[in-house]
Amino acid sequence: MSNKPRSTQRREFLRKSLVVVPAIGLLGPASLSQARSASIAFTEAAYTPRYFTAPEWQFLQAAVDRLIPSNEDGPGALESGVAEFIDREMETAYGHGGLWYMQGPFTPEAPPTLGYQLRFTPRELYRAAIAAVDGWCKKQHNMVFASLAQEMRDEVLHQLEKGQIVLEAVPSQIFFAQLLQNTKEGYFADPMYGGNKQMGSWKMIGFPGARADFADWAEQPGKVYPIGPVSIRGDKS
């Protein structure tokens, strides 16, 4: 990797982030509930959302934190930057629905096997669904989703996943599937998209990232590949 200004900036950024991230990592799973507001504060300081409003941003962070929680196994979605990833995706052609066929007529009642049939682009889907879920949580629990205790948040997510919460704006299963898919994307995609900070998820599972050269290792059955991950911008670990 050459010493281009960009990579220097990147390393500088990562170094600064490193100061904060282990502080969360040190807390055991039991204390995570209390740590939640602290970790959200960290992410907010590091990144200012461009698409999501403040309440939406709170929702998003509180949700991804439960979908992939932080614990001794490895980094969670929150400190991996998954919320940042999703926010950034909303500003791409993908977020604007530019990769999808979005002409009507729309027939959301079509069988689910025929695929997505809503008129919402991803960014519209998030906007409509987050408001609806927060509205539902306020009615049921007098609190928005992000203010619920983690067990309650898990419960709401489970209900969304199974379609047990009826939202007027969107079928809850479709929103949940979108959220989970984007969460896993942000967790495992190259760090240049804002998630997978320090390639934490890659290190956890043993994926070497953009190394992309294994000719000398194909015939070494039974041995775990020994070299750590590299990112597209050349960060190594």
Place this chain on the structure above:
Amino acid sequence: MIRMKSVDVVIIGFGWTGAIMGIELSDAGVSVLALERGDYQDTSPDWAYPNIADELAYGIRGKLFQPLARETVTVRHAVGDTAVPYRQYGSFLLGNNVGGAGTHWNGQHYRPSPEDLEFRSHIRNRYGERFMPADMQIQDYGVTYDELEPFLEKFEYVCGTSGRAGNLNGRLQEGGNPFEGQRKKEYPNPPVADGYGAKLFADAARTLGYHPFPQPASNASRPYTNPYGARLGPCNLCGYCERFGCFMYSKASPQTTILPILMRRPNFSLRTNSHVTRINLDSTGRRATGVTYIDAKGQQVEQPADLVIVAAFQMHNVRLMLLSGIGRPYDPATGAGVIGKNYAYQMMSSIGVFFDKDVAINPFIGAGAGGVQIVDDFNSDHFDHASHGFIGGAYIFGGQTGGRPIQQLSVPPGTPSWGAAWKRAAKDSYLHSTTVATHGSVMSYRDRYLDLDPTYKDAFGLPLLRITFDWHENEYKMSRFVTDRAKDIVDQMKPKASSLNLRKPGDHYDIRQYQTTHTTGGVIQGNDPSTSALNRFQQSWDVPNVFVTGASAFPQNLGYNPTGLIGGLTYLSAKAIREIYLKRPGPLVQT
């Protein structure tokens, strides 16, 4: 309307078959123009390392795929239902830009079994006419395996396919596929080295008495120069193959095997950003005068030509024929008409295989095609179907094509899809899991077909292609039978756990689940103009100066990946055009 200077040959679409036609026909000295709706792209700079090693951009968002926002298809399960648009990618992926799907394919490179090409005759002779359900309308290709063999070989030598012969001139070869048709020559390159998952699979399959062999791969196992003089480099098993362009010049694509030579020919030209909307006919309707396309500025352009090659991929070929009014559209009520007839797909099943920590699979070590092992004992008509009550089959695939974590990470059965338990499972299983899958045929049926959608339009206001498709009893039975054999192999591999994804009776075709991009039919070839759109040389029966290449010609689908057969049929067609048609234009088969 802008009118361009006439050319001898115009090719619609510049993917795999367009490139083959381009190099073969320009070699005959005529002027050839290829029109491609997408952009130019090449190994460098477009797919250079490290930017290509980006799962999100290419694997998930589909940077190389056809943008669905501009043009897609609509889908319904049955005649009479309302079709809805295929709004996001799922079930199949479509190519775009120079090289088409030939740039982001895997390179799994098969020949058909001899009986596949004469399937109706073969089944009738072996099992009797009644063995076929009444609504099944499988047909013969009008070309036999022996006639096609030199062309299948030619395409393998162009691609630098890596494999091991199983049947050389009638003599069975140790370590190859004993069920294959005779080949005259060994593969141009030896097999790609096995991954560890493939090795475990092959050992288990052998123990059960099956005949595993390395999958024929158009991922070069060593440096190679093809018959045109194009050079390929050895595959380094990077794991970024299907859905990606190859930065190593290893995977056969138009860019690595044909374009370096073709692009320098003075009588060949390529026009990108040229989206063909129709094939123009003269007043008799029996002769094409050229094509109309929309250029980068959105202008309509007329391109006159003496010969039109439709090479736009299976689905787009069918749509262009319908939009142009060539051949009678198929009617599922009467069974009459030919364009859109016999649409078919494939049916896969897969088994996730999970080992303990002492078995290191390193799933990211993979090639799109090489490094995996195949059991072909239950494909085509390689076994006696009489007691099983279905037609067709599947090959069984052991190993993995890559371990990209967004798309290719799997967790043991019973694991929740998120939360701490999912994360623990992802962490524990990733390095220690592999896949066994079956890749199966789908027959053609009276009520499975393609036509133009009455409601939805593309970006130019033209009707989208409508797919009417669902599974039939025969395919559920086929998949269950071969998957049971695959499960026996998996049990013999002695994993810690395994998961099964099998389509069962009652499961509808699910457009959300990726299977294969091996869609077939719609402009099928055969011996009889009343039941096929093309003759054995892929020439339109109705408009003899139109030839249609690609899997649209398949009368039903095979258990194999299609491109080996597509390439073979295209070379056969090109030879007939060069040696017969160009000298005396007209129908190559008399009716």
